Amino acid sequence: MPYQDLREFLAHLERAGQLRRVSVTFDVGRGTNELQALMRHLAANDGPALVLDNLVGCNTPGVPLVFNPYGTRERTAMILGTSDPVEAKLRHVGVLQDPSRWIKPRLVGRGEAPCKDVVIPREAVSVDRHIPHVFFGREGASYITGGVVVTKDPETGVRNVGAYRATSFWNGLHPQGGSYSDERMKKQLSVFAFWNPPMSHIGLHLARAQRLGRPLELAIACQVDPALHLASATGIPFGMDEYDYAGGLRGAPVDLVCCETVDLEVPATAEYVIEGVFRPDVPTDIIGWHSNAVGYYDKHQIFPVFDVTAITHRRDPLWYGTIEMMPPFDHNYMALMPVEGELLADLQRKIPEVRDAVVTPNMTYIVQLGVDGAARPHPEFGKYVLHAAWGAAGRWPRTAKIVIVVGPDVDPYDLGAVEWAIQTRVQPWSDIIINRAGQAMVLDPSAPKGPQGFPTVSEQMGIDATIKIPERFTDYAEVSQADPAQVQQVARKLAGIL
Ligand SMILES: Cc1cc2nc3c(=O)[nH]c(=O)nc-3n(C[C@H](O)[C@H](O)[C@H](O)COP(=O)(O)O)c2cc1C
Structure with a gap:
């Protein structure tokens, strides 16, 4: 209702x-x-x-x-x-x-x-x-x-x-x-x-x-x-x-x-x-x-x-009443769901491999793919998705200062997991794009101001945190992480004890 x-x-x-x-x-x-x-x-x-x-x-x-x-x-x-x-x-x-x-x-x-x-x-x-x-x-x-x-x-x-x-x-x-x-x-x-x-x-x-x-x-x-x-x-x-x-x-x-x-x-x-x-x-x-x-x-x-x-x-x-301030603040999420929605609606229309898009309160954009490694349509696919995010419909995605593309095993809501993917799947010179001609987030005080007194152009960074098979590796190390179902079982076993 x-x-x-x-x-x-x-x-x-x-x-x-x-x-x-x-x-x-x-x-x-x-x-x-x-x-x-x-x-x-x-x-x-x-x-x-x-x-x-x-x-x-x-x-x-x-x-x-x-x-x-x-x-x-x-x-x-x-x-x-x-x-x-x-x-x-x-x-x-x-x-x-x-x-x-x-x-x-x-x-x-x-x-x-x-x-x-x-x-x-x-x-x-x-x-x-x-x-x-x-x-x-x-x-x-x-x-x-x-x-x-x-x-x-x-x-x-x-x-x-x-x-x-x-x-x-x-x-x-x-x-x-x-x-x-x-x-x-x-x-x-x-x-x-x-x-x-x-x-x-x-x-x-x-x-x-x-x-x-x-x-x-x-x-x-x-x-x-x-x-x-x-x-x-x-x-x-x-x-x-x-x-x-x-x-x-x-x-x-x-x-x-x-x-x-x-x-x-x-x-x-x-x-x-x-x-x-x-x-x-x-x-x-x-x-x-x-x-x-x-x-x-x-x-x-x-x-x-x-x-x-x-x-x-x-x-x-x-x-x-609400205030904008150093994030997070109340209406962050009210404002972010529309931005995530605009981005996801547009990307999925064009790129079926896109599974999810998350925008953090500090406006870092994380795009999760449903495929990774050799299942990606081509070796530089992560970079293609980065460019697509900057080119997506709506007023916001073009201002994304940092965009990160991850595979299906990385929870885009978990910044710790995203950082882990960057640390273990990215070589900075090869997998990061620096776009020197992005549209500025006008409020970003680090973007140089134009003649009108506010920034119009900003540098942007795209990080391709997908697994680089086949272009760099034929095989990739297995992830060492507990099975979520077993974690739940253990939690139930210890309920009332811990
Ligand atoms: C609480 C809140 C306050 C907002 N304040 C403004 C604002 O003052 N000016 C603005 O341009 N956008 C603001 N936005 C973002 C716009 O609502 C958003 O970009 C929306 O798409 C604008 O509608 P339009 O596309 O019809 O112009 C705000 C969003 C939220 C959730």
């Missing part, structure tokens, strides 16, 4: 012993940094999801904060109704590969849309009062991190739904020591529409609107069924609708309701909906510091600003 909303997902986590309600106070004011410490503590201990209901330093103290719901691969898999990450990934890939399984959304009336419980019109909107603000680390601004952002292509009218964070200026620290105007703090927000990697679909919509001299409407639906979050974080082809893909993932249509002030539709059970419009001249502003997904602070970022035209929310709404 698909979840109707985030609440049903949280209830499921609670029944599975994966969620705790916490009434200890947490200070979420700017500069206190308690939430980043909490994130680190939970990540280091595979901690559960939390609902924090005793926040201090928050402008909306009555609104509980959902924290760390996706903090393990298992919980992220539960979005798709299983706690097995591989099974979830294969479901994600299966639906991605087959648009005939996608299901169109269903439009419902306002009466069936709890996101309309409270409607705040444009004149009354005040971001400082109507949107919860929680601060992390040394970040200058408070971010909206649980939103899916809906826009329509100004030329074709085709919808896009993407997971992009938004920034509030209220109570923000200006990175250059200036201050934000009252209008900016209370009536405007910003979306990370030009971000890493480039060519996000909202960015394309915005560029088209700007070229046509037209405004671009948007709606940010916050805290929805996490299957929709997953779909919106997946790079489906431009011109296709993530609501349809989400329907396929859920096995049931997403229920949508029309917005109040813009010609867009949002999930009826969202906790909050922020409606707005980018003016045709698309004003921008500077924000910072911002903590990024590779674990460093960006000192400043420039992003497009939009006017908020309405806010609606549920009665007793929930908020979600």
Whole structure:
């Protein structure tokens, strides 16, 4: 059964012993940094999801904060109704590969849309009062991190739904020591529409609107069924609708309701909906510091600003907060399953020998083959797969700084096993490709900056950790490792003793 909303997902986590309600106070004011410490503590201990209901330093103290719901691969898999990450990934890939399984959304009336419980019109909107603000680390601004952002292509009218964070200026620290105007703090927000990697679909919509001299409407639906979050974080082809893909993932249509002030539709059970419009001249502003997904602070970022035209929310709404920081962090896995899915769907379409693809929280890409040694189609097959990974569909794989290809006996989720394969199957000069002309992961501080002030080109490394039969050996040493079934037998024998 698909979840109707985030609440049903949280209830499921609670029944599975994966969620705790916490009434200890947490200070979420700017500069206190308690939430980043909490994130680190939970990540280091595979901690559960939390609902924090005793926040201090928050402008909306009555609104509980959902924290760390996706903090393990298992919980992220539960979005798709299983706690097995591989099974979830294969479901994600299966639906991605087959648009005939996608299901169109269903439009419902306002009466069936709890996101309309409270409607705040444009004149009354005040971001400082109507949107919860929680601060992390040394970040200058408070971010909206649980939103899916809906826009329509100004030329074709085709919808896009993407997971992009938004920034509030209220109570923000200006990175250059200036201050934000009252209008900016209370009536405007910003979306990370030009971000890493480039060519996000909202960015394309915005560029088209700007070229046509037209405004671009948007709606940010916050805290929805996490299957929709997953779909919106997946790079489906431009011109296709993530609501349809989400329907396929859920096995049931997403229920949508029309917005109040813009010609867009949002999930009826969202906790909050922020409606707005980018003016045709698309004003921008500077924000910072911002903590990024590779674990460093960006000192400043420039992003497009939009006017908020309405806010609606549920009665007793929930908020979600997360930070990007030195991995791992909560939404790592929520963001990685789509990248793994995009890569695997594309590689398997072209290369049947590809069995699995895993992307680590630090974004090392590991491709597992179903064949090795003499069973590979040709001696340099591992290198062919490395190039195919860099050339795979989606915005992410081309930015893979390190790609490793392993055989079927190496568990791609086990970095110790992957390291073992590199140590025992790789000769660095012969089996490593250095690509000097890769697309940069914009956030990587080791990549040299181009004239625009950010890196566009990066060096990349591909490691072929397959067994080099027949090109180098006729025979390979036997692996010395216990039989997994026998390990289980021994464990059973010792149950209650050890
Ligand atoms: C929680 C979360 C936050 C994200 N924030 C951004 C962001 O701010 N900007 C961005 O371009 N991509 C962001 N991403 C990645 C995009 O959602 C992903 O690349 C997606 O494919 C974008 O949709 P699009 O292909 O329709 O542009 C985020 C992903 C997650 C899971």
